[in-house]
Amino acid sequence: MSGIVWKFGNDINTDVLAPGIYIKEPIQVLATHCLESIDVDFANKVKVGDFVLAGENFGIGSSREQAAQVLKELGVAAVIAKSFGGIFYRNAFNLGLPAVVIKKESNIDAGDCIKLELETGRINNQTKGVEIFAEIVPDNLLGLIKTGGLLGQLEKLKNIPNREYQ
Amino acid sequence: MGQTVSEKIISKAAGLTEVKPGDVVTCSVDLAMIHDSGGPRRVKQIMEKLGANVWDPNKVVLVSDHFAHNTDSESMKILQLTRDWAKGQKIDNFYDQEGICHIVTPERGHLLPGMFAVGGDSHSPTGGAFGCFMFGVGSTDMLGILVTGKTWVKVPETININWSGSLKQGVVAKDMALRMCAALGMNGGAYQAIQYTGDAVQSLSMTERMTLCNMSAELGAQTGIIAPDEITYEYIREAGGHIEDENNLISDDDANYLIKHEFSANDLEPQVATPHSPANSTEIKNIEKVQVDKFYIGACTGAKLVDLSMAAKILKNNKVAAGKQLTVAPASSKIYNQASENGVMSILTEAGAKLLPPGCGACAGYGAGVLENNEVCLASTARNFQGRMGSSTSHVYLGSPYTVAASAVTGTITDPREFLED
Numbered sequence: 001m002s003g004i005v006w007k008f009g010n011d012i013n014t015d016v017l018a019p020g021i022y023i024k025e026p027i028q029v030l031a032t033h034c035l036e037s038i039d040v041d042f043a044n045k046v047k048v049g050d051f052v053l054a055g056e057n058f059g060i061g062s063s064r065e066q067a068a069q070v071l072k073e074l075g076v077a078a079v080i081a082k083s084f085g086g087i088f089y090r091n092a093f094n095l096g097l098p099a100v101v102i103k104k105e106s107n108i109d110a111g112d113c114i115k116l117e118l119e120t121g122r123i124n125n126q127t128k129g130v131e132i133f134a135e136i137v138p139d140n141l142l143g144l145i146k147t148g149g150l151l152g153q154l155e156k157l158k159n160i161p162n163r164e165y166q
Numbered sequence: 167m168g169q170t171v172s173e174k175i176i177s178k179a180a181g182l183t184e185v186k187p188g189d190v191v192t193c194s195v196d197l198a199m200i201h202d203s204g205g206p207r208r209v210k211q212i213m214e215k216l217g218a219n220v221w222d223p224n225k226v227v228l229v230s231d232h233f234a235h236n237t238d239s240e241s242m243k244i245l246q247l248t249r250d251w252a253k254g255q256k257i258d259n260f261y262d263q264e265g266i267c268h269i270v271t272p273e274r275g276h277l278l279p280g281m282f283a284v285g286g287d288s289h290s291p292t293g294g295a296f297g298c299f300m301f302g303v304g305s306t307d308m309l310g311i312l313v314t315g316k317t318w319v320k321v322p323e324t325i326n327i328n329w330s331g332s333l334k335q336g337v338v339a340k341d342m343a344l345r346m347c348a349a350l351g352m353n354g355g356a357y358q359a360i361q362y363t364g365d366a367v368q369s370l371s372m373t374e375r376m377t378l379c380n381m382s383a384e385l386g387a388q389t390g391i392i393a394p395d396e397i398t399y400e401y402i403r404e405a406g407g408h409i410e411d412e413n414n415l416i417s418d419d420d421a422n423y424l425i426k427h428e429f430s431a432n433d434l435e436p437q438v439a440t441p442h443s444p445a446n447s448t449e450i451k452n453i454e455k456v457q458v459d460k461f462y463i464g465a466c467t468g469a470k471l472v473d474l475s476m477a478a479k480i481l482k483n484n485k486v487a488a489g490k491q492l493t494v495a496p497a498s499s500k501i502y503n504q505a506s507e508n509g510v511m512s513i514l515t516e517a518g519a520k521l522l523p524p525g526c527g528a529c530a531g532y533g534a535g536v537l538e539n540n541e542v543c544l545a546s547t548a549r550n551f552q553g554r555m556g557s558s559t560s561h562v563y564l565g566s567p568y569t570v571a572a573s574a575v576t577g578t579i580t581d582p583r584e585f586l587e588d
Contacts (some may be wrong), residue, residue, distance in 0.1 A: 011352055011443065014288075015551040019558070020531030023203070024233075024240045037558040057353040060386055061551060062530075063204060063288040065304030086357030086388050087288055091304035140190055140318060150306050154216055154313060 001077045002115035002126065003049035005108055006042060008035070012054050014061035014088065018070050031070040048075030051116065053108055055081065058099075059088025068092040078116055080106075080123070080134065093141045096149035101135040108132075118145065168418025170324040171393050172359035175299040175415075179282035187323040187358075187424075197225055197276060197283040197298075198311050201267045203232035204286040206251035207244050208305035209312060220255045221315035227259040227276050228252050229267035234525030236533045265498025265524040268292040268380065268466040273500055275407030279394040279415050284311055289466050289548065290389075291382040295375040296402065297394035297415050299359070302383065322358040322388050323424035324417070329366035331432035336583040338476065339374040340468065340546065340566035342366070343381035344437035344447035345429065352445045355387025358424055361417065362392050366431035372401035373472045380467050381548050384444040393417065436581055438544075439564035442552040450569065450581050460543045461486070461574040462555075463567050464495035464522070465529035468546025471501045471510075473567040478505075478513040480571035480585045486518035487577035492570075493535045495522035519574075528555050537562070544579060546570045 012035075022033045035042045052058075052071060058081035059067055068091045071079065078098040092099040098118055108114060112127040119142065121134035137145075147153050169177065169184065177185045179193035200206070205228060213219070220226055230248050233241040245263070252260040261270045268289050271277055279297030284290065286308045293300030301319075303311070311317050329342060346354070360382050362375075370378065375392050382390025392398075393416045402409055439447040463469055463477055474496060486492045494514055496502040502524060505511040515521060522528075528535035529547040536556030537543055543555060543562045550562035565573070568582035575585070 011445075013551045015531075015549075015554040019553050021536065021553070021556060023531075024244070037552050057386060060352050061288060061383075061549065063286060063290075063302040063304050065204075065208075065306055068304070083353060083356070085386060087302050087304060089357070090307055094304065094306040094310075138190065138320075150310050151212065154218075154310060157314070 001049060002113060003051050003077050004047065005051050005053050005110055005112045005114055006046060007110035008038065008052065008054040010055035011057045011060055014059060014064055014067040017059065017067035018064055023064065023066065027066065027069055027073050030066055031073040034070040034074060043074060046074050046076065049077050050075065051114060052076050052079045053081070053106070054079065056083045058084050060085035063087045065091035065095060068095050068097050072097045093144045094150040096145055098137065098145055100137065102132065103135065106132055118142065167422060168420035170361060170417040170421040171297065171391055171415055172299050172322065172324055172361065172389070175280055175282055176319060176321055178280070185321045187321050189321045190318055191321060192316055192318050193282050195225065195284055195311050195315055195317060196281040197227065198308065199227045199229070199267055199271050199283065199285040199290065200308060201232055201287060202230040202244055202248045204305040204308065206248045209309045210247065210251050212309055213313060216313065218313040220257070220312050223256045223258065226257050226312070227271050228257050229261045229270050230263050231266045232526045232530060232532055234263040235523040263525065265500065266466045266526055269470060269497040269501070272296055273405055273498055275402060275405035278402060278407050278409055279398060284308070284317060288383045289380050291387065292376050292380040292466060294379040294382065294389045294391035295372065296398055297391065299389055299391065301389045324421070325355065325358050325360045326423045326426040327360055327362050327429065328426065329362065329364040329429045329431050331366055331430045332369060333366060333431045333434060336568055336586045337434050337436055338566045338568065339370055339377040341434055341437045342431070343378055343384070344439055344444060344564060345434060347381070347384050347439065347444040348437070348447035350385055350427065352384060352443060353386040355382060355385035357386060357388050360385065360387045360390040362390060367392060368395065371472060372397055373470045376470065377467055384548055436566060436569050436583070438569060438579060439550055441550055441561040441563065444549060444564060450579065454579055454581065456563065456579040457542065458544045458563070458573060458577065458579060459490070459541045460537065461490065461492040461570050462528060462535065462543055462545040462547065463570055464493065464527055465547040466497055467548040468567055469495055469497040469501070471504050473546060474501065474505045474510050474514065476567040477571035478510040480568060480575065480582060481517035481519070482513050484517055484575045484585070486574045490574060490577050492519045492574040493522055494519045495527045496524050498524050530554070531556055544570050544573050
């Protein structure tokens with residue numbers, strides 16, 4: 001996957017990703033408010049296949065999975081950050097949105113075009129002609145991406161416990 | 167190698183004799199708590215598509231709290247959908263607009279020490295106050311739990327936060343939580359398990375312990391846990407919970423900790439977090455006299471009986487400042503009833519506080535009392551992210567219920583100890 005980088009700082013929280021006052025709206029509408037309190041242009045201008053790059057603790061805050069869902073709705077290919085809020089991290093993979101950790105300073109700027117290989121963690125900055133490596137995504141989470149999220153896995157379960165049969 | 171309380175609970179839930187931090191294990195869930203926002207309205211349709219039902223209705227607690235008491239048609243539809251789903255799935259433990267899930271669930275005796283519990287809300291670490299390993303998940307994660315009764319965890323390291331000494335008058339668990347946010351940051355918990363220990367923690371009441379564990383979410387921890395003791399057991403017995411084994415849920419002496427943090431309660435001052443992060447907390451003397459428009463005592467963090475009682479202690483024989491608004495939204499109907507019976511509620515309303523029904527309300531940007539453009543609010547809630555309580559141009563400060571009440575009297579941020587001196 002390759003696309004343009006949108007860069008944000010530390011502690012990007014779920015309230016700025018999916019503001020509570022719009023939470024009752026359909027996901028398509030909620031998505032238009034994604035990150036608006038930090039960058040009013042983001043939701044309008046981000047393109048399918050683009051990447052979100054951030055600092056520490058991306059997605060800290062609420063358990064609302066709309067925070068990950070709006071990014072997916074907008075077509076974001078993956079979120080790359082130094083660390084993630086734990087609930088957001090689980091939510092992202094459950095919805096089939098890769099969340100990738102890079103510990104070091106990345107030498108990636110807003111607007112750079114990058115290519116990400118999820119299996120190896122290789123990030124090729126095509127604008128700057130440099131390569132860095134993200135942490136490898138754990139197997140169980142890579143499995144979620146391959147099956148299209150947790151729902152894809154649940155659909156494959158033949159024996160969902162059903163109390164009608166217990 | 168010995169195990170911490172969290173490791174013991176996860177081992178048992180995973181059916182293993184021992185787990186190590188970093189292991190990815192599948193656990194059986196003892197209790198799943200869901201609410202109207204992340205629950206039925208997000209999982210109903212998909213469960214129908216999967217042809218699946220709840221794995222064990224007795225292990226599910228459903229609480230309508232986020233859209234509670236809202237009268238717009240969309241909220242009414244969500245509340246009805248929640249009722250219909252509860253009926254269809256035969257969920258007996260359904261509390262329809264009787265308070266906030268983190269409060270109602272233990273209040274009705276559903277949380278017991280040693281449980282591996284999940285909640286469809288980020289403040290689920292509140293359950294750690296009862297010796298549960300309880301953490302928040304999103305709705306697809308919860309969907310998987312509701313239909314299989316299982317979920318995976320990467321066994322967290324345990325971070326020990328020890329509070330020695332004792333709190334001074336006017337300084338409470340909320341101040342401890344804000345102090346930790348300032349010292350450790352919103353990633354200080356690093357999605358690991360915090361275990362709170364020390365004299366100052368042990369001497370907290372059960373509901374103050376809930377405040378402490380609740381804000382483990384703001385420390386970025388997966389959960390925050392306190393080993394159960396007589397205070398825990400007494401609360402649970404009164405709530406009607408049945409405890410099988412009233413001992414032995416303690417960390418082994420040779421258990422391993424990622425890090426140990428030491429705090430002293432003796433010299434803790436009232437804390438206030440400035441906008442837009444709980445990690446911006448500082449001693450109140452650094453920001454006294456900031457003008458505030460609205461004061462809010464509410465939410466799972468700051469509207470339990472103990473919280474309302476703190477406000478009443480300040481507001482007895484005082485009035486909310488002219489031109490200002492203090493709103494109080496008790497965290498549950500039971501708390502409302504208790505505060506009515508013991509006279510707390512009449513002190514609050516006679517001082518000029520405006521009452522809202524129990525629910526998550528304005529803390530999460532829902533319903534009555536949300537903030538308008540450029541308004542400044544001081545709240546007893548947990549979180550002051552930009553736009554959380556309404557307009558993205560509003561400003562939210564966080565403090566203890568003591569601090570909110572004292573500031574409501576003067577109209578500016580005020581050290582509550584000025585009202586508490588003997």
